Amino acid sequence: MRLTLQTAGDTHEFGLRLAAVLRPGDLVILTGPLGAGKTALTQGIGAGLGVEGRITSPTFVIARTHRAGAAGVPLVHVDAYRLETLDELDDLDLDTDVEAAVTVVEWGAGLAERLAESHLEIAIERRADEVREAVLHARGGDWAARLASLDLPVVSAA
Numbered sequence: 001m002r003l004t005l006q007t008a009g010d011t012h013e014f015g016l017r018l019a020a021v022l023r024p025g026d027l028v029i030l031t032g033p034l035g036a037g038k039t040a041l042t043q044g045i046g047a048g049l050g051v052e053g054r055i056t057s058p059t060f061v062i063a064r065t066h067r068a069g070a071a072g073v074p075l076v077h078v079d080a081y082r083l084e085t086l087d088e089l090d091d092l093d094l095d096t097d098v099e100a101a102v103t104v105v106e107w108g109a110g111l112a113e114r115l116a117e118s119h120l121e122i123a124i125e126r127r128a129d130e131v132r133e134a135v136l137h138a139r140g141g142d143w144a145a146r147l148a149s150l151d152l153p154v155v156s157a158a
């Protein structure tokens with residue numbers, strides 16, 4: 001399904017709403033070019049989960065853990081843009097149990113499909129000016145049902 005995100009605020013709001021269906025152990029992969037809004041979307045998710053700490057572009061650290069707030073679910077934010085394969089993630093030695101956290105990975109396009117396990121992929125495309133389009137791919141699990149339950153303002157089923 002495809003969503004139009006007119007402004008950065010829309011992207012934040014989408015993250016907020018998405019957070020409502022996220023659970024411990026979830027993996028969300030964000031793809032898209034530089035400045036697409038991957039971090040902006042992660043900030044919305046973090047706000048929705050109510051996690052601690054400001055979510056920023058981790059330039060020097062590849063992964064950062066945000067401690068759980070009231071919802072009780074921490075957020076692991078990974079900027080894997082520079083990683084070649086997801087196997088390298090295993091080598092990061094995250095100081096967090098990813099089974100207990102929601103993990104959001106910012107990823108360059110073209111690599112995420114190598115993943116076999118259940119995850120949600122969100123590809124953000126830059127259109128004109130501020131406008132972004134998010135294409136949601138439910139990969140396994142019950143992602144499709146969860147997305148349907150969000151009742152998002154979908155533009156097309158693509």
Ligand SMILES: Nc1ncnc2c1ncn2[C@@H]1O[C@H](COP(=O)(O)OP(=O)(O)OP(=O)(O)O)[C@@H](O)[C@H]1O
Pocket residue numbers: 005006007008009010011032033034035036037038039040041057081106129130131132
């Ligand atoms: N509709 C929109 N959705 C998201 N961000 C938008 C939108 N319109 C404008 N912006 C702006 O675009 C920028 C997106 O930056 P952001 O850091 O989130 O991108 P990114 O995909 O994480 O980039 P990077 O590849 O460097 O990690 C922000 O400055 C944001 O305010």
Ligand SMILES: [Mg+2]
Pocket residue numbers: 038039040057106
């Ligand atoms: Mg980013």
